[in-house]
Amino acid sequence: MTKSNKSRTSSRRGFLKVAAAGAAATVAAPNVVSAQGPISMRWQSTWPSKDIFHEYALDYAKKVNDMTGGELKIEVLPAGAVVPAFGLLDAVSKGVLDGGHGVLVYHYGKQTALALWGSGPGFAMDANMLLAWHRYGGGKELLEKLYASIGANVVSFPYGPMPTQPFGWFKKPITKPEDIKGLKFRTVGISIDVYAGMGAAVNALPGGEIVAAMDRGLLDAAEFNNATSDRVLGFPDVSKVCMLQSYHQNAEQLEITFNKDKYNALPEKMKAIIANAVDAASADMSWKAIDRYSKDYVELQTKDNVKFYKTPDAILKLQLEIYDDVVKKKAAENPLFKEIVQSQIAFARRATQWEQDTVVNRRMAYDHYFGPNAAAKKL
Numbered sequence: 089m090t091k092s093n094k095s096r097t098s099s100r101r102g103f104l105k106v107a108a109a110g111a112a113a114t115v116a117a118p119n120v121v122s123a124q125g126p127i128s129m130r131w132q133s134t135w136p137s138k139d140i141f142h143e144y145a146l147d148y149a150k151k152v153n154d155m156t157g158g159e160l161k162i163e164v165l166p167a168g169a170v171v172p173a174f175g176l177l178d179a180v181s182k183g184v185l186d187g188g189h190g191v192l193v194y195h196y197g198k199q200t201a202l203a204l205w206g207s208g209p210g211f212a213m214d215a216n217m218l219l220a221w222h223r224y225g226g227g228k229e230l231l232e233k234l235y236a237s238i239g240a241n242v243v244s245f246p247y248g249p250m251p252t253q254p255f256g257w258f259k260k261p262i263t264k265p266e267d268i269k270g271l272k273f274r275t276v277g278i279s280i281d282v283y284a285g286m287g288a289a290v291n292a293l294p295g296g297e298i299v300a301a302m303d304r305g306l307l308d309a310a311e312f313n314n315a316t317s318d319r320v321l322g323f324p325d326v327s328k329v330c331m332l333q334s335y336h337q338n339a340e341q342l343e344i345t346f347n348k349d350k351y352n353a354l355p356e357k358m359k360a361i362i363a364n365a366v367d368a369a370s371a372d373m374s375w376k377a378i379d380r381y382s383k384d385y386v387e388l389q390t391k392d393n394v395k396f397y398k399t400p401d402a403i404l405k406l407q408l409e410i411y412d413d414v415v416k417k418k419a420a421e422n423p424l425f426k427e428i429v430q431s432q433i434a435f436a437r438r439a440t441q442w443e444q445d446t447v448v449n450r451r452m453a454y455d456h457y458f459g460p461n462a463a464a465k466k467l
Contacts, residue, residue: 127358129162129350134173134190136296137166140316140380141342144248145189147376148344148369155361160354164189173294180345181241187346192246193277193337194294199238200278200418201425204432205231205246207277208411210339211436215249217443218339218432219370222246225435230428237424241348245363247370248342251377255334255399256311257302257318257327262399265406274298274310278414279336285410286403295321302326311336314377315384324392331399335407342373 131149135142142164149162167173170185177195179185192205205227210218221227231244255262256275262268269287280290293301293310299322301307309327311334312318318330344366351359388394419426457464 126158127160127354129160129186130170131162131164131187131189132167132170132176132179132185133164133188134167134176134194134294136321138320139295140320140377141189141295141313142166144342144369144373144376147372148189148365151365151369151372152362155365156358160358160361162187167294167296173296177240177242177345180347181239183241183347183349185347186350187344190343190345191340192244192343193279193340196277196280196292198240199234199424201234201422201428203277204425204428205343206250206340207279207337208282208339208415209335209408211433212440213339213432213436215251215339215341216374217436217439219246219249219341220439221432221435226431227428230424230431234424234428243346243348243351245344245346245366246341247344247366248373249370250337250340250342251314251381253313253334253337253340254311254318255331255336255403256309257323258309258329258331259327261329261395261397262331262403264400265403268403271308272306274301274307274312275336277337278411278418279311281414282336282407282410285414286406299323299326313337315381315388316377319384319388319392324388324394328392328394330388330394330396332396333399333404335404335411 131145133142133145135145145164149164153161171179173190174194174197176185176188176190177198180188193203193207195202196207205222206215206218213221218227222231227246231246235242235244256273258271265286268283271288273283273288273290274293275283275290276292280292284290288309291301291307293307295312295317298307298310298312302310302323303326310323312321312323318324323330346362351362354362385396389396415425415429419429456462
């Protein structure tokens with residue numbers, strides 16, 4: 089072999105060694121990252137530890153923790169562990185907490201338009217349809233714009249469609265709109281304006297404080313959310329009358345928030361897991377809700393002696409009329425509020441027409457199987 093050939097061979101060998109070393113370093117890089125330990129996040133929910141809503145928060149955290157193989161570990165504390173429930177947005181925005189679990193209507197005092205994610209009749213949409221608007225109808229971009237307008241340093245993921253919430257818990261059945269006048273009543277979001285418009289003296293309280301306030305006489309009546317939450321929070325201890333069906337929060341959903349700086353620093357793979365875990369948790373929450381709420385609805389009646397009544401149509405109609413007046417006023421004061429309302433109406437007009445024309449009313453089937461001549465008994 090000539091000196092020239094030896095030189096070329098030596099160069100090739102040297103190049104291959106360098107390339108192999110580089111490839112080894114590339115392959116080893118993830119091990120170097122993982123050797124630094126998992127990323128830990130400390131969260132807080134806006135719910136007491138016994139509430140099923142806190143359970144939903146834990147469910148989401150577990151999904152992320154499991155899907156990342158422990159590379160991201162989210163710890164979720166209950167309401168009040170670090171900040172009060174209504175202080176969650178500020179705490180996450182400032183980095184006091186890395187993230188949180190709550191509802192957008194709890195931020196009503198920061199920016200009234202935030203309550204449009206669930207507070208009100210949803211322009212005839214249910215919560216799942218409102219989430220469809222959020223994902224595909226422009227809501228996501230509007231929410232980012234809304235948070236930017238108040239300097240909130242957060243990334244938000246609305247999820248978890250809630251069934252229609254009860255009109256409220258009362259000392260006696262509500263039979264007409266006049267029965268609301270003068271009652272010391274708890275609610276949140278735009279519902280504050282709606283119940284106030286019906287004549288109630290409204291006090292906005294977090295979920296964990298409602299029953300104690302009713303027990304001490306600070307409230308005459310209150311609404312919260314669902315049969316399971318209401319039962320575990322102790323509503324049957326202070327009231328035996330619950331009015332079902334309402335437009336005050338017909339389309340609400342939960343919210344997951346991350347501190348924006350903390351979120352942006354995450355690897356893209358973790359961001360993808362977080363987003364997909366939101367969708368998985370949203371579906372799982374809605375399925376769990378059907379199972380648990382229906383069980384507790386039965387037990388509230390059989391074990392806690394609660395009487396349920398349908399909210400009179402006259403009250404439902406009045407809710408819609410008052411809500412329209414509130415929306416007109418807020419839209420005139422707040423350009424972002426108006427923009428969001430117009431976006432929701434445009435989406436709802438076609439989505440609800442499709443739903444009303446397409447989805448069969450299941451009352452006939454219910455009566456057929458479980459009514460006076462129940463077919464289910466014969467099957």
